[in-house]
Amino acid sequence: EFKAIIQKLIDSPDNQHEPLTNFIANSFEKPEKWMDSVNPATGKPWIKIPDGSAIEVDAAVAAAKEAFKTVMDIPRCVQNFRDFANAALYTLSTSKILEQPAGKCVNYVKHDPVGVAGLISPWNLPLYLLSFKLAPALVAGNTVVCKPSEMTSVTAWVLMHAFKLVGFPVGVVNMIMGEGKTAGQRLVDHPDVHLISFTGSTVIGKKIQEDSAKMNKKVSLEMGGKNPGIVYANYRKSDIATIARSSFLNQGEICLCTSRLFVQKPIFEEFVKSYVEEAEKFTVGNPTTAVQIGAMNSKIHYEKVKKYIEIAKNEGGNIHCGGVKTILNGCEDGYYIAPTVITGLPDSSQCMTDEIFGPVVCITPFETAEEVIERANSTSYGLSATVWSANTDELLNTANELRAGTVWCNTWLARELSMPFGGCKQSGTGREGLHDSLHFYSDAKTVCVNL
């Protein structure tokens, strides 16, 4: 039945799909209003999704609240559920005896669920990022209302069918689709939502933190980045393809993508040449065909990425390759940008300080480790970084000094779920990962019993 739901989505021609629905108390509910979801590959609407209102958010929160009284894309999504379920067996609960003149007390720690959890996720890697919240929130005993991005809600809607089909208790998992400023904001403001887990942009994350503070909600924020890559002169040349992949995978629309590359002076020219050759190997086109780079997620996002390429040109930057690309056969109105490599910009350029979130990388030379560490740390972000060198001391000394939640040395995007994940500075607050997530989604309570 689950496969049939997915197959129907795949088989129906654009605009002939049944409109999607919210998922409230195990029931797929029609919303008051729908809005178009645009296929970025063609630039045209393909399916209608709910434009969630405060009334619908309230109904979902009420279902989650009621359920809380009685209840406790991707292989990575499955792994999230399995690993959190296993970790829960070993992570929570400790006990200790306290001896005092009046007698012995036994202390134990119980991890209570927090209540109704609001899970707000972004459009990139939509299923993976949602399940990274959903699995620990449920294992810790919370009930949830999910608000996936209005740009990419369809996979979350399919996942809700899985919950329904396996017979999840009514109201434990709910989902409201719609815009951030209405459906998302209502979730943040709702007095019966006790915890907000947000992944998305820094601007929205900071607003959510401010609004949640009014009710002292527990908040976890995974936000934007401007991730540096540091390439020392003795880097392993066989890593060049991985370094390029770290900038361009998924059109550069991964929060962990490298967007500033610092390359040591003696190898700068030679490195740029090899790197451009790698960038030009990426095939760009209709994502339903065998290509490596598809369309930018939306028109707004496409315009934003184009704007940064224009800024680079106006500031005298040297554009080695990339830029806007036209794709034929029905994709003429799609939002395509080829891997773009820029040199010659100062660290103060907006292209070097702002999150672009597209297949655009700026490369700049450096001389010493001390200098590059200071420059790499100079933006307001601190999500991730990469260091490339054949010398272990150089790798570790640099990694130790970088202000980032994750530093990859001679690799990129190798993720181990039990490790803490999150950002420093304006990239985030809190950490996700097996132990960190289970602690975030629960409230530790110490019980002291006089024996």
Ligand code: NAD
């Ligand atoms: P976004 O901030 O625009 O939206 C994220 C989610 O928040 C969406 O579901 C949106 O509808 C909702 N939202 C918007 N306004 C809201 C409001 N006022 N109240 C409540 N919810 C609201 O981000 P995006 O464009 O979807 O995603 C891209 C951003 O996400 C990038 O900045 C990227 O770096 C970041 N990101 C971070 C991580 C990480 O782990 N740190 C992972 C993926 C993406």
